[in-house]
Structure formats: structure tokens, C-alpha cells
Amino acid sequence: MASDDANVPSETAEQHDVLRHCEKCSAIMKQLGELPALSIRTAIRVFRCYACDHVAADRI
Numbered sequence: 001m002a003s004d005d006a007n008v009p010s011e012t013a014e015q016h017d018v019l020r021h022c023e024k025c026s027a028i029m030k031q032l033g034e035l036p037a038l039s040i041r042t043a044i045r046v047f048r049c050y051a052c053d054h055v056a057a058d059r060i
Helices: 013-017
Strands: 030-037 043-047 055-059
Touching: none
Parallel strands: none
Antiparallel strands: 030 043, 043 055
16 A cells, blocks of 8 residues: 555755755745756756745756
């Protein structure tokens, strides 16, 4: 039998290790996801600060 947690995606090691501090309030931001690289643009990581609701993106 499969457990109920089998359908829940786990965080990858990369997402867990990436830390970013908010430019507005200096709180730690949570990585929401990573957009893959396409032909003319690099990959992008998207972060959100839950303290002040600021959103930022970093190119990889």
C-alpha cells in the first residue's frame, strides 16, 4: 500500500540550501520555485518574503 505522503512533492536539496535575505526588511525569503532556462534566457529562481510580501527573482 502507498502512503498518503506519496503524492506530495518534496523540496529538492537545491531549494532547501538557497537562502536569500529581503532587500526591504532583511527577513529570510522562501524560494517559491525555479523557472527553467529557455533558448535565449537563463534559469530564474523566484523568492517571496512572507514578512513584507516582497517578491524577487535571481538569474542562475
